[in-house]
């Protein structure tokens with residue numbers, strides 16, 4: 434019992450931290466002779482795959498770490514699979530994860546049935562690790578970096594580093610060295626990372642009907658001339674276009690194998706013609722990225738489609754629908770900037786000619802500007818505000834970018850008290866970096882400058898660093914000129 438109390442007190446998960454990461458930190462914290470012993474003590478059974486996408490040990494998170502059920506589920510990749518599962522299946526998976534039933538969650542999510550296996554070591558972003566260490570005093574594994582096929586950090590646009598998971602030892606990401614030179618990720622790797630995390634964050638409040646999604650893909654394929662007159666997808670052309678589009682992906686080899694499989698029912702045709710419950714979300718994301726670029730754009734089409742109440746077969750298979758589709762697109766194009774300017778849904782709807790229901794769906798799907806009363810603040814919106822608060826954005830800027838009143842942003846800040854000291858630290862760190870950069874840039878331009886030159890040229894940066902961290906300042910700037918030399922220098926001039 435004592436261990437439980439200790440752990441639940443110290444081991445609250447960091448934002449978007451994985452279940453494996455919390456156990457790894459707890460294991461290090463408790464100081465057992467081996468990690469295996471710590472795992473047995475904390476989780477109760479060493480045979481659990483703690484780094485699995487859907488670890489069936491969430492009961493540990495609720496019992497030992499004292500997390501609420503939803504928070505426990507948030508430490509896994511459940512939100513990655515959830516959009517593509519029926520509500521019934523989602524509930525069953527959640528239950529098995531909470532009860533600790535092995536294998537069932539993966540089988541139900543279709544992970545074990547999937548033919549492709551994407552290379553899955555534990556991954557971390559070196560720049561996130563540096564920031565985490567600075568803010569929280571430790572590094573940790575992020576849920577978003579563990580999603581299948583993701584090899585880039587969406588925030589820093591750098592390649593993720595990896596470590597192979599071992600059963601006998603629990604690891605946390607290394608801190609790296611401050612002079613670490615980032616390896617920039619390819620544009621497509623960043624796009625796939627963004628698609629994955631947006632899918633996890635910007636859900637439409639229910640499962641996505643894969644058949645409707647396939648029809649929406651078809652309507653886009655018509656414009657790309659990838660649908661035959663009989664409404665069939667031109668599979669070979671689609672395959673080669675997908676391959677060309679994603680060719681700079683780190684997991685390109687796996688994607689290539691998946692797309693070029695000789696199996697008749699292979700990807701991507703399976704998305705259009707087979708029962709869709711057993712596909713990894715990445716198979717949809719590759720198509721969505723190719724056709725829509727962003728997850729939010731796909732969601733707008735999806736929500737519009739549902740709001741329309743269109744029958745699936747009316748949209749995709751008939752090329753004549755392209756005109757209506759184009760007309761609607763132009764009305765949507767009018768509505769988007771109106772919403773972005775902060776107009777109410779009613780006004781945007783009136784000015785653009787788009788129906789009220791569709792304008793509302795559009796605003797919800799894109800998370801664009803709608804003035805909302807507190808009780809109407811949608812979960813997504815609150816999460817977006819929380820996320821921005823969490824990365825230290827100013828409340829003013831958040832109020833403008835999320836189109837909510839300043840009072841609401843502050844209300845959200847008060848609701849999460851721990852954000853206040855955290856934001857202070859972030860602001861301090863940002864200022865430190867800013868002033869450091871100014872001084873380094875100046876020194877590069879003036880290689881022979883003295884301390885005095887820097888103080889004269891960059892008075893406020895110099896003074897701020899002197900007041901807040903003089904040791905750091907002195908490690909940055911040139912050594913002091915000895916008094917004697919100073920005098921001789923002044924005499925000679």
Ligand SMILES: [Zn+2]
Pocket residue numbers: 558559560561562586587588589590
């Ligand atoms: Zn990062």
